[in-house]
Structures are given as C-alpha cells and as structure tokens.
Amino acid sequence: MRVCISADQVLNDFLAARSGVETSFNRVPPQAVKCGFGMQGVCCRLCSNGPCRITPKSPRGVCGASPDTMVARNFLRAVAAGAACYLHIVENAAVNLREIGRGNSQLPLKGTGLLNELADSLETGGRDRNEKAVNLAERVLADLYLPRNDKMRLVQKLAYGPRFELWRQGGLLPGGAKSEVFDALVKTSTNLSSDPVDMLLHSLRLGIATGLYGLAMTNKINDIIWGEPQIRTARAGFGVVDPDYVNIMITGHQQSLAGILQDALLSPEAADMARAAGAAGFRIIGSTCVGQDMQLRAAHCPEVFAGQTGNNFTTEALVATGAIDLVVSEFNCTLPGMETVCRQMLVPQICLDDVAKKQNAELLPFDIRETRAIAGKIMRGAADSFAARRKNVTVNVPSHGYDDVLTGLSEKTLKNFLGGSYKPLIDLIAAGSIKGIAAVVGCSNLTAGGHDIFTVGMTRELIKRDIIVLSAGCTSGALENVGLMSPAAAELAGESLKKVCLSLGIPPVLNFGPCLAIGRLEETAADIAAELGVDLPKLPLIISAPQWLEEQALADGAFGLALGLTLHLAIPPFITGSELVTGILTKGLENITGGRVIVDGDINSTVDRLEAVILDKRAGLGL
Amino acid sequence: MKYLILGASAAGLSAVRAIRQLDAGGEITVLSRDRQIYSRCLLPEVLAGRKDPGATRFVPEDFLERHGARWFGGVEATRLLTGEKAVLADTGDKFTYHRLLIATGASSFLPPVENIRKGRQVYGLRNLEDVEAISAAAGKGRGAVIMGGGLVGVDAAAALNERGVSVTIIEAAGHILPLQLDRRAAERYQHIFRKRGMEIITGEMVTRILLDGDDNVTGVELKGGRTIPCALVVAAAGVTPNISLLKDTAVETGRGIRVDEYQETSVADIFAAGDVCESLEAFTKKITTTPIWPLAVQQGRVAGWNMAGARRKPLNNFAFRNSMEFYGLPAVSYGLTEAPGPGYETFTRESGESYKKFILKNGRLRGAILQGDITGAGVYGALIRENIPAGATGEKLFGLTYADFFNQLEDGSFIF
Amino acid sequence: MLRILIKPELCAGCKNCQVACLAEHSPSGSVWLADLSGGHGRPRNSVELNSRDLPVPLTCRHCQEPECVTACITGALSKNPATGLVEHDQGRCAGCWMCVMSCPFGMISPEALEKKTAVKCDFCQGRETPRCVEACPTGAICLAEVSPETGNNTTPGEAPKEEGLH
Numbered sequence A: 001m002r003v004c005i006s007a008d009q010v011l012n013d014f015l016a017a018r019s020g021v022e023t024s025f026n027r028v029p030p031q032a033v034k035c036g037f038g039m040q041g042v043c044c045r046l047c048s049n050g051p052c053r054i055t056p057k058s059p060r061g062v063c064g065a066s067p068d069t070m071v072a073r074n075f076l077r078a079v080a081a082g083a084a085c086y087l088h089i090v091e092n093a094a095v096n097l098r099e100i101g102r103g104n105s106q107l108p109l110k111g112t113g114l115l116n117e118l119a120d121s122l123e124t125g126g127r128d129r130n131e132k133a134v135n136l137a138e139r140v141l142a143d144l145y146l147p148r149n150d151k152m153r154l155v156q157k158l159a160y161g162p163r164f165e166l167w168r169q170g171g172l173l174p175g176g177a178k179s180e181v182f183d184a185l186v187k188t189s190t191n192l193s194s195d196p197v198d199m200l201l202h203s204l205r206l207g208i209a210t211g212l213y214g215l216a217m218t219n220k221i222n223d224i225i226w227g228e229p230q231i232r233t234a235r236a237g238f239g240v241v242d243p244d245y246v247n248i249m250i251t252g253h254q255q256s257l258a259g260i261l262q263d264a265l266l267s268p269e270a271a272d273m274a275r276a277a278g279a280a281g282f283r284i285i286g287s288t289c290v291g292q293d294m295q296l297r298a299a300h301c302p303e304v305f306a307g308q309t310g311n312n313f314t315t316e317a318l319v320a321t322g323a324i325d326l327v328v329s330e331f332n333c334t335l336p337g338m339e340t341v342c343r344q345m346l347v348p349q350i351c352l353d354d355v356a357k358k359q360n361a362e363l364l365p366f367d368i369r370e371t372r373a374i375a376g377k378i379m380r381g382a383a384d385s386f387a388a389r390r391k392n393v394t395v396n397v398p399s400h401g402y403d404d405v406l407t408g409l410s411e412k413t414l415k416n417f418l419g420g421s422y423k424p425l426i427d428l429i430a431a432g433s434i435k436g437i438a439a440v441v442g443c444s445n446l447t448a449g450g451h452d453i454f455t456v457g458m459t460r461e462l463i464k465r466d467i468i469v470l471s472a473g474c475t476s477g478a479l480e481n482v483g484l485m486s487p488a489a490a491e492l493a494g495e496s497l498k499k500v501c502l503s504l505g506i507p508p509v510l511n512f513g514p515c516l517a518i519g520r521l522e523e524t525a526a527d528i529a530a531e532l533g534v535d536l537p538k539l540p541l542i543i544s545a546p547q548w549l550e551e552q553a554l555a556d557g558a559f560g561l562a563l564g565l566t567l568h569l570a571i572p573p574f575i576t577g578s579e580l581v582t583g584i585l586t587k588g589l590e591n592i593t594g595g596r597v598i599v600d601g602d603i604n605s606t607v608d609r610l611e612a613v614i615l616d617k618r619a620g621l622g623l
Numbered sequence B: 001m002k003y004l005i006l007g008a009s010a011a012g013l014s015a016v017r018a019i020r021q022l023d024a025g026g027e028i029t030v031l032s033r034d035r036q037i038y039s040r041c042l043l044p045e046v047l048a049g050r051k052d053p054g055a056t057r058f059v060p061e062d063f064l065e066r067h068g069a070r071w072f073g074g075v076e077a078t079r080l081l082t083g084e085k086a087v088l089a090d091t092g093d094k095f096t097y098h099r100l101l102i103a104t105g106a107s108s109f110l111p112p113v114e115n116i117r118k119g120r121q122v123y124g125l126r127n128l129e130d131v132e133a134i135s136a137a138a139g140k141g142r143g144a145v146i147m148g149g150g151l152v153g154v155d156a157a158a159a160l161n162e163r164g165v166s167v168t169i170i171e172a173a174g175h176i177l178p179l180q181l182d183r184r185a186a187e188r189y190q191h192i193f194r195k196r197g198m199e200i201i202t203g204e205m206v207t208r209i210l211l212d213g214d215d216n217v218t219g220v221e222l223k224g225g226r227t228i229p230c231a232l233v234v235a236a237a238g239v240t241p242n243i244s245l246l247k248d249t250a251v252e253t254g255r256g257i258r259v260d261e262y263q264e265t266s267v268a269d270i271f272a273a274g275d276v277c278e279s280l281e282a283f284t285k286k287i288t289t290t291p292i293w294p295l296a297v298q299q300g301r302v303a304g305w306n307m308a309g310a311r312r313k314p315l316n317n318f319a320f321r322n323s324m325e326f327y328g329l330p331a332v333s334y335g336l337t338e339a340p341g342p343g344y345e346t347f348t349r350e351s352g353e354s355y356k357k358f359i360l361k362n363g364r365l366r367g368a369i370l371q372g373d374i375t376g377a378g379v380y381g382a383l384i385r386e387n388i389p390a391g392a393t394g395e396k397l398f399g400l401t402y403a404d405f406f407n408q409l410e411d412g413s414f415i416f
Numbered sequence C: 001m002l003r004i005l006i007k008p009e010l011c012a013g014c015k016n017c018q019v020a021c022l023a024e025h026s027p028s029g030s031v032w033l034a035d036l037s038g039g040h041g042r043p044r045n046s047v048e049l050n051s052r053d054l055p056v057p058l059t060c061r062h063c064q065e066p067e068c069v070t071a072c073i074t075g076a077l078s079k080n081p082a083t084g085l086v087e088h089d090q091g092r093c094a095g096c097w098m099c100v101m102s103c104p105f106g107m108i109s110p111e112a113l114e115k116k117t118a119v120k121c122d123f124c125q126g127r128e129t130p131r132c133v134e135a136c137p138t139g140a141i142c143l144a145e146v147s148p149e150t151g152n153n154t155t156p157g158e159a160p161k162e163e164g165l166h
C-alpha cells in the first residue's frame, strides 16, 4: 500500500526519509476501506435497537426513521458540534477581554482603535478603553447565553443588512448561540425530531451563530487584544525553525490563550533561562490556525514569532524534525497521532484548555489572571526539555517553504491596500481583468487526492482562469508552502490576473490566515456587495472548502449557505443517503437563501462548474 | 468411437457436450424430429407473442459445429436394431453406433376423451409446430378450453389470455396446479387469472369434445353435463415418453426407459436421458419419470460422460421442484404441498404478495412453497433434497439461509 | 482459478461488501451515490446471521458443476470455460426462476426492480479485485487462487469442467 502523498514535495521527501516515524500519512492506506453507510450518513446509533443501517432490504430503522431523518439528524449533530467548537473559542476570547478590561490581567490591549470603532458601531459604549472592553465582552457573552427563544442582540449590527432582513423573514435568526447548540442535541436525540427540513433550517441558524460570533467576533476580540493585522512579507514553512533556539510549537485556534507567550518570551528572564539551557533564545513556532492567527498579527511580535510552518497534517512531521522542544496546544487540529511522535522525539506537551487535553500532556488550565505564571511554567518546561533532549535526538530541519509570503490580509488591510475602498477591485472585476473571486477555505484532509492535493490543484486552475483566490484556514498553510502566496506565483496566473498581480506586487492567492478569518472574508464580501448595492448571492464569488475535514468546517459551510453563497466540497458531508437532504442542500436552498452546495471530487470539473457560476453571476450583474 | 444421439434438446445436446469433454476424437451424430433447436419451456412465450421462435434457441449458433457433431434435423428414428447396433430412420437411412443415447423426450398425452383424436382443433403444447397450429386456430374472441390445470396447461392458458383469447381451464382436482401448489397458493393464482377474465372450472373433467359436421371443434362437454362452447382445445394432461421405436427390443421400459444411475439401459451400450426415461428419483426414492429440464440436462451429461468411458453418477436426481411466474407473481415449490398425514408439522405465513409454507417431519423439511418472495428459495430445496435436519422450526424456518449451514471446502465451494 | 474465500469468523457484519456490490452495479459506480434505499436494486451478495446470530458473508461460488446453469432453460446462464465464472446474460433471461429454484445456496435471485430477470454475482466483470473483497475491512472475504478439485456437492469422483449449454 502506498503512503498518502502531499501536494508539498519537500514534505513528501522529508517523510520518506524519516521512515521510523509514523504519521497520519502512513495511516491512510490501512484505513482506505470506508464504511459505505457512514459515507452516506445512514447509520444510526441513537438507541439500543441500533445501529440501524439503510439497505434495500431495510429501508427504515427499527423505530421507523427514514434515511432522510437519519441523514438530517447526523448532519445537524455534526454542525452543532462544529458550532460548539467555535462558540467555545469566542466565549474564551470574550472572557479574557472582559478580564483584561476589569484590570484582572497584566495583558495590554494592542488594538484599541478597533475597540473604539466597535464601541460605536455596535453601540456597546463605555467611557474608557477598559469599560469599552468590558461592555463589548459582556454583550457578546450575554448573547451567547440567551435562551433559544431570545434572538441574539448583536446579530443585526454584525450582519450585512439585506441578509439580516432575509434571515428575519425566513425565521433564521439565531437565539442564544449555546442554546441553539443545546437544542440541536435535544432535537437529534432518540425519537425526537424526524423533520429533515426543520433540522436543516436549524443548521443554518447554527451557521449564522458560528459565523458572526465564533468567527467574526473572535477575530475582532483577538485584534483588540493582540493588535490588528498588518500586511507584510513573512517566512513560512519548516525553514522558519532555527534549531539553535528553544522552540515552542503552538497548535490550536485560540490566540487569546497562546498569545500570552508573545511578550513573556521576550522578557530578560526568558533570555537568561534560554541561555542557561544552552539556547540562543525562545521562539514560537506557528502551526495550524493559531499559528496563522499569529502570522496575521506578527507585526506585533516579530522577534519571538518565528513564522508559520504549515497546517494540521504537517504537525506530526514538524515534531519529527527534532527541533521542537515543547508543544503547547489549546484547541483542535492537535492530532492524537502527534502524541506518538512527541514520545518518540522526547517532546513534552502542555495543554492550556481541557477541551483539547492530550493524553500525555500536562494540563495547565488557562487563567487570564495568571498569565505570567503560566507563561513562566511553559518557558521552564521548554527550556528544561531543550537541555534534556537535544543531545538525545537528531535534529533535521529540511529546507522548506518560502521567504516572501504575503501575509496580514484582512477585511480592513485589503481595503486600505486598495486605497480605502473596494472600488479598484470592483473595477478590475468589471473590466474582466479579474473574472471573479474564489474563497478557498477550510481544512486539509488526506482523502481528497492526498494532503492538500485538491486544494493546491484547484487553486492553480482557478488562478489560471483569472479568478483571484482568497484563503482562510488550513488551506493557507497549504498554499503558502507551495509558493502560491509568494509574488512570483503571479506567473502561474492567467494573463489578465497576472498583470494585475504584477502591477500591485501581490500574489494571485491572498492569505487571510486561519479558518476564523472566514469571518473576515464574509466581511470583505459584504463590503464589496455594499459598494455595489447588491446582496451577497449576486457577487461573482464562490466559496470552496475542498478538503473539509471536521465538524467545524460544516458549521462554517452552514454559514456560507446562510449567506447565500455557492459552496463547493470535494467530499460529500455524509448526506448522500438522503435524496431529500441532498436535494435541499444542492438545489432547494437556492430559493431560500441563495446558497447551494456543489459536490465534486474532480478538480477540472469542479473548476469548470465554479467558473460557470462566476460567469453566471457576472452576467447577472450585467458584466 | 461412434456415438449416436436421438434427440437434439436438453438431454441430447448436454450429452454432446459431455462426450466432447472426455473424447475429443469420437464421431458424434445427432438425429432429431425437431427441425430446429429450441427450448420447449419457452413455447408459452412464443404463444403469448413475447418471443420469436428464433429466440428460443438455448445453445449458441455454432454449438454443434464447435463440438464436432453432425446433426440431422427433421429426421425421425423409427426402429432400433439392437443386434446390428443400428437405428432406422423415416428417411430410410440406417445409422449405426457403438454407443447410443435415446433422448427422444416425451409427447403430450391425449386422455381418453371422446373425439379427442377426431377434432381438428385439438392440440398439445409440446412442439413449435403445436404453437403454430394453436396460433392459427386462436382468433380473437374465439374461446379455448384447456384440458388440465397443470403447469403446461396454465402456461398455455395465460399465453392465450394474453393474446385476447377467452380461455377456460378445466381441472379435475380441487384447484389448479395441484402437483405444484397447495390450495392457498393456487387460489392466489386463480384469483389473478379470474380477474384477468379467465374461467377456471375445478373438480371437473372433459368427457366429450363437440364437433360440427366437418370435425371442427365447437365446444366441450363436461362430466357434470355442462357444455362449454369453444373453437379449440389444448390437451395438457401430462406427457408420455417417446419410446415407440423400442418396440420389439430388449430395452426394458416402464412408463419410460428404465435406466440405472449411469443412465444406462438394460441393453449394453444403450443409454437414455431426459423425459424419455425413468429412474430412481431422489425425493420419492421411487422409479419414476423425471420430466423437468434440469434433470434432462443433467442426465444427458451423465449419460455422455459414461458413454465416453467415465463412471460417473449425477449430482442428484431431484424432480420434485417447480418454478413459475404468472402475471408477475413468482412461485417456487419443492416436495410435498400438503402434509399427507399425522407426524407432520406445517408452518405458513402470508403477508401482502408473499406466501410461504413449510412442511416438516421429524425436524426435516418435506415440502416448501414460496410465492411472491422467492429469493433464497434454493436453500429450502437443498434441505428437502438432501434430507438434512432444518435445525429450526416455527418462525425461524422462514429465515433460513445458507449461513445456517455454512460449510466451505478449501477450493471455496459450498457443501451441505 | 481466482475465487472469493469466506472466513466468517472475521466478519464484523458491517455489510460494507453489500454496499460495495450495490455501488459497483449502480450507474455512477460510486459508494457516495449508490441508492441504498433500493433505487439501484439489491446487492448480489449478502450478509446473513447464522443460527448463533453471527454474521456470514455469502457470495456465489461459481460452482464447478453449477446447478443454476444446469437448470437454465434459455442458455442465459453459462460457465465460462476460460475463467470458470458462472455468467448470466440478462438479455436471454426469461425470468422463469429455474435457477433461483436450483441454486442450493440461494445465490441467484430475481432482480429487485423490474423483477423480470435473475441477477447474480458477476465477479465485477473484469475488475482485478471484486469490489466486495476490496471493501471488506476485516478480510472476511478475500481473493484466493484455488484449484477446484470437487464439485459443489457430494459428487462422487472428479467432475470435469462444465461449461453449461451456452
């Protein structure tokens, strides 16, 4: 059986040379046989009469559940779990912001400009920055904790106007976000809802809660705490790792937790500790989405943040370089498989949040009041590890990655880059220099052709057809590591897009950072739509999560569908066992929100179909 | 070695193949009264107009050629000269042999009914010629009487009904298909047939065929006195083996040619197979005729092997099995249709289209009927044939599959 | 000859082999899109519980002396002399159910949608590995080279190759 391959050739070579290390790549072939019922979403384990599976001889579960009911239940559960993850992130971020505002933490606020803006635009008010921080945080938390029949208050101010109206009329406005998740679990429990349509609408409400709070609000709070993104050129890839330093690898999604290392590692005590251990200093090694977040805001901590190394499925390989001395994780995309590699490479693990507690990690429960102490323990652990392990392991960091990755794009920085308005971009689209926009987002998986294979292949094809690509999520890690986010990639674009890129000095694939930045893409889209005076479904814009991996991605997807966007997936989200659910998601929904799912596992036919959608929308705008 | 085979149907052609498997060089000659090679079982399809006569061929075009056999179609063997080891044909030709296979099958049996041979529109349903004749006689609106509600009779009735002929079945027993089905299963068919406009008269017999001055059929008279007008009669009262050419020979016959388990007759070098012979049947353990297609094929094969010098017995000689489908309702049955006396247990289940019945004695299946849902029926057939304990009774009987008897040899084959 | 061997003790009862069979014989060939509710018919293999409630995967044996072929009145069923596979020609099939009646193992059935012809395992026609074998996560059904020595029954002596009549 052949090992799974990556779009990243250096990574392939590196893994091939490290045959003693088992990673997810090795586990793909022995897991190649998939369960057909699982694939189609028609296995139900909700009661002890089960598991029930749909076959021609058994077209309903023991309880009478149809394939439509089973699929809808499974789907809603997955979306609810994904939404819960993002809501957990925003909840922690808001609590931290509130505590900083209350003076319970030493952490400064680096993005006060944005705080002031929001205090106005969201009408949360406050006399000074601290009060504004507390007010904003409390309003967010209050919304999250509302019962389900109370609609969340900030939605109207966070959402694009025409969308809000549509959601209101369609009964899609979410009640308290946590209650929406909670009731989704109730609904999908044994012998409760059997109504596939109601469950799909519930998924959309979860999508909206996820998008506006879990994504967009998390970004804003992190911008307030850690500073707003700035466009800059950065290094990316395994090459950012310098073996002379004590290297702390971070994985997860919560900069509001991991960020406490940024300033702490720059302190004089830190320098001493590192020197005593025999190292040149401390470095944070970015990985997964929390690394993307730091990369986005790296202008605020350039000395200590070494750079972004890659995405979820490069983490095991990164540990295998031997140059990582400690892994700090606070959320998901911390693969269980990393634990074996850590053990092998003598790398201790620390978890800051028990939701991501790793079996062989030490749990250091995060407390915003104790950031110094926590950071101190992490530094100590890392330095000790450096001293203890370096003589016992071989360090081998491949020369990998790019030095000229354009990072720091956000809804605001892009607009500023364009001169304070999206007008120039709209003009380029109108003129046809840019055919349209593709938001390539989400995760990486190992099954859509291999690691990043679909993402990279599709992106290359999109830019060839003059469609500019904006990336948010693990797709960013993929695309920067193959050079598509470096200015030289302009050469790979179609003639007109290439010209645009060369004249602006930008690559044809723009790096918005982590999956949380899907929220930024939405704001960017809304800004463009507002400039044009149209609703979102009218834009020549598609969204693709080609290599979606996890439940969070499904919640993101539900947001995209609520926004009325055309969403491509290379792998069906376990729904094809129900004609009804598949029909609604791929067709029927278009009449409700304007959104729809396209499932296509072939790169060329996908790009053909996405291009057709873009051309269609252009035509709709009279372009 | 010179092989002579009389009959070019299921048994005869199966023997040709078997001989060739073992003897590449021997000379094989086949005579048949049939001018064409066809599957008799498909005649109802032709009669119904669903199949062309040409589409009833059951072997490839080049079958005889490929097997290096000479075939004389339309040639009837009239006498067997065992002393000379030769067969005389109606053409005057004489065919000699070293080994002979008689696979002449059977003909429709004409019961002793007044005018049955005189009436001009009285037919059997056995040969392609019969189909042509019935078709010619069966105009729309002209009635047909089917004498006998067995499989062939019902086949003929359904085919004619499909062509718009008004059909009456006369069956002596209390319901149609009395040898194949129990009353309940038969009634389910009767119900469908009647809805389709067929008339079914049970517990009755035709005693006389009514003719006009030119011997044209005008109707039939029943034992009970009732007369039924019709323009044609199909006699479907069973078959009788074609053994007339054996007159004045030492070849032992009962109803058919008596054969042993190697399909050899009482006279050395003469074999018989198919509808023409009688042999030890597996279910009844009695010497009977075994007039079903699978056994004709199998007996032909065994005969062929043994003619070519091997000593081989058949897999089984199980004749009590039937399959059918009328108007979309399929059925399969094996062995007994009713418990014949005390000591038997009967289990039935009916739901929607499906009717199932199992007859058990001392834990062994002796009869099974599956109507509607026939998937997996063969397992019950095998249990009856092999007389193996069913290992289940009651509800569990209805769910038996081969999983319950799983036994796999090293080469992957299954055995019971 | 290549045959599918069955190791019931390894079977997990997941029915993945059935899904695979259904997919292989569905228009798209894809497990994602095969209609599990019956719109694409039924799988040609099955997983049945034995009397001890343990799952047993079952597929056609492509018997040495196939009773289905012997019973076939149209020549639709035949044993391919080269591959030893028992093949079914849907176009010739008359739906007389002689084969369903005769297979002692219940491995050939009326096609579930039209119910006009029989269907059976076709060894995935020319596929290197039959789809069910590929899909089995436990190895309960596996491909093996066998040299058939016995018939499918208690045949005395050695049964030579049987091609059937078609």
Ligand SMILES: Cc1cc2nc3c(=O)[nH]c(=O)nc-3n(C[C@H](O)[C@H](O)[C@H](O)COP(=O)(O)OP(=O)(O)OC[C@H]3O[C@@H](n4cnc5c(N)ncnc54)[C@H](O)[C@@H]3O)c2cc1C
Binding pocket: B006, B007, B008, B009, B010, B011, B012, B031, B032, B033, B034, B035, B039, B040, B041, B042, B043, B044, B075, B076, B077, B078, B103, B104, B105, B106, B125, B126, B127, B152, B155, B242, B245, B273, B274, B275, B276, B290, B291, B292, B293, B294, B296, B323, C073, C096, C098
């Ligand atoms: C309408 C109908 C439907 C049937 N349906 C089924 C069914 O569904 N299932 C089933 O199992 N069975 C069925 N049968 C029975 C089945 O057809 C026979 O069992 C089978 O054909 C027997 O084959 P055979 O080779 O022994 O004889 P036959 O098929 O009768 O063939 C006899 C051959 O010998 C030739 N012949 C006869 N006399 C001479 C002679 N004197 N000289 C030279 N050649 C001669 C004939 O021309 C013919 O070629 C059906 C029969 C009929 C008539």
Ligand code: SF4
Binding pocket: C059, C060, C061, C062, C063, C066, C067, C068, C069, C086, C102, C103, C104, C105, C106, C107, C108, C120, C152
């Ligand atoms: S269908 Fe049955 S009789 Fe025919 S080859 Fe397969 S297992 Fe043997």
Ligand code: SF4
Binding pocket: C010, C011, C012, C013, C014, C015, C016, C017, C018, C047, C055, C057, C135, C136, C137, C138, C139, C140, C141
């Ligand atoms: S795929 Fe394998 S384990 Fe699953 S039911 Fe089939 S034979 Fe059993």
